Amino acid sequence: MGITQILKGIAGHPLNRQARFKAIWKFIRWQIGSRILPGPVLIDFVNDAKLLVARGMTGATGNLYNGLHEFEDMAFLLHFLRKEDVFVDIGANVGSYTVLASGAVGARTISFEPIPLAFIWLKRNVAVNGVAELVKLYNMGVASKRGRLLFAADKDTTNHVILNQSLEDHGDKIQVEVDTLDMLLKGESPTLLKIDTEGFEMEVLSGASGILDSQDTLAVIMEINGSGFRYGHSDAQLLQEMKKYHFQTCRYDPFTRTLLPLNGRASGSGNTLFVKNVELVSERLAGAVPFLVRGISL
Numbered sequence: 001m002g003i004t005q006i007l008k009g010i011a012g013h014p015l016n017r018q019a020r021f022k023a024i025w026k027f028i029r030w031q032i033g034s035r036i037l038p039g040p041v042l043i044d045f046v047n048d049a050k051l052l053v054a055r056g057m058t059g060a061t062g063n064l065y066n067g068l069h070e071f072e073d074m075a076f077l078l079h080f081l082r083k084e085d086v087f088v089d090i091g092a093n094v095g096s097y098t099v100l101a102s103g104a105v106g107a108r109t110i111s112f113e114p115i116p117l118a119f120i121w122l123k124r125n126v127a128v129n130g131v132a133e134l135v136k137l138y139n140m141g142v143a144s145k146r147g148r149l150l151f152a153a154d155k156d157t158t159n160h161v162i163l164n165q166s167l168e169d170h171g172d173k174i175q176v177e178v179d180t181l182d183m184l185l186k187g188e189s190p191t192l193l194k195i196d197t198e199g200f201e202m203e204v205l206s207g208a209s210g211i212l213d214s215q216d217t218l219a220v221i222m223e224i225n226g227s228g229f230r231y232g233h234s235d236a237q238l239l240q241e242m243k244k245y246h247f248q249t250c251r252y253d254p255f256t257r258t259l260l261p262l263n264g265r266a267s268g269s270g271n272t273l274f275v276k277n278v279e280l281v282s283e284r285l286a287g288a289v290p291f292l293v294r295g296i297s298l
Contacts, residue, residue, distance in 0.1 A: 014255075015067040015294060027065050042128060046078065046293045049103030051096065052125050060094050067294040073221045073271050074100055075254030075298060077192065079288040080219060080281065081107045086188055088112075088211075090142050090181070090204060091196035094121035101192075103129035104291060110188065114141035114151050114176040142197070143178040144206035151176050160198035163231065180207025189216040196271075199227030205241050212245040218281055220247065220274040224266040235266055247274035254298055257285045 007024060010016060016023040034041075034055035043064055045051040053060040062069030077100055081087060085108070087101040092111040102109045113119045119139040126135045141149060141161070150162045151174050162173060181204060190211065195201050201222055211217055220242070224235050239249065249262040250273045259275060259282055266272045275281050290297045 010065050013066040014071050015296060016065075023065055030061065030064060040124075044294075046100060046104040046291050049099050050125075050128055051099055052094070052121065052128060054121075057094055057121075060096055063096055067296070069096065070271060072252045072254060072269075073194075073273065075291075076219075076221070076252040076273060076285075077101060077194075078104060078291045078298075079254065079257060079285045081105045081192060082284070083107055085191040086110065088181075088185065088188075088190045088193045090194060091198070092122050093118050093196075095125035097194050098122065098135060099125050099129055099131075102126070102131040102134040106134070108134050108136075110136045110138070110185065110190070112138045112140060112142050112184075114139070114178075115174070138184070141176050141178040142181050142184065142204050142207065143200070144180065144203040146179045146183065147177075148175050149178050150174070160227075161200045161203075161231070182208055182210040185211055189214065191216060191218055193217065193220045193222075195220065195222040197223070199230050199233070201238055202228055202231065202233040202241065205238070209245075212242075212247075215276075218276050221271050222274060223270060224272045225270050239264060239266060239272075242274050245276070247276050248278060249273070250275050250278070252285075257288070258282075259285070 010023050010027055011020045038055055040052045040054040042050050042052055045063060051060060051063055053064055059069055068074040077097065081101055083106040087107050087109045089098045089109055089111040092098050092113040098109045098111045101107045111122060113122050116139060123137060126132055126137065143149060152160055152162055152171055195204055197204055224238055226235060228234060228238065243264065249264055249266065251260040251262060251267050252273055253260060259278060
């Protein structure tokens, strides 16, 4: 992403609308400071939760600039989850969503991150928030069957499964253990899933029929952005697969706490929210305790 796109994204972010120049200055200050004094910085996140960020973490630094990098989806998680819930973070990266679920809300989280370096940061973010007893961490991937898969390992938030090495013969790669979600979550009843596997989502769903069919699984936040083409899957196939389990596509307005129906379409903004029981989920959202981010109560 170019500098112009980044600055436009910061200026247009819903949490920056009243302080655009302050947010842009924060970006500039970070770009300069992280080069002069490289290393992790502990930032305020949501409520009392903190987040370790470092130069090169494109997703995590988005929280530094914007408060909530993925505003609608992160706000949905914060309004939807309760302490008694189980959240599953598939493709956790350095742990932004895991920290929100367990650090800000107090829910239990089961996190999967296949790349060792990202997993180290994930563990650190769990530790600095003092929520190790709430979080199960797995340094592995999720797929349609048990085995080992080759992953790109040097692409930060876009690390992904490599099925054809001849098409991707550059950069660091690593063999990673994988298993199905149904096998890994035996005995668990998750309420919310987040699936961000850079196009491998259909394979994850193929090994998660029991979880998706459960009435306890009320919502799924899933990346749908065309990247499944590298594995022979289309966005339309993902949407159809979720429809099979009675999920409806929605967007979420955090300011009004309203679910906006998409009538089976993807959101077009990277992630799409899938909701199984709109009435029940809407009741949860309306009754949620407000959260505090950058001095703003939502």
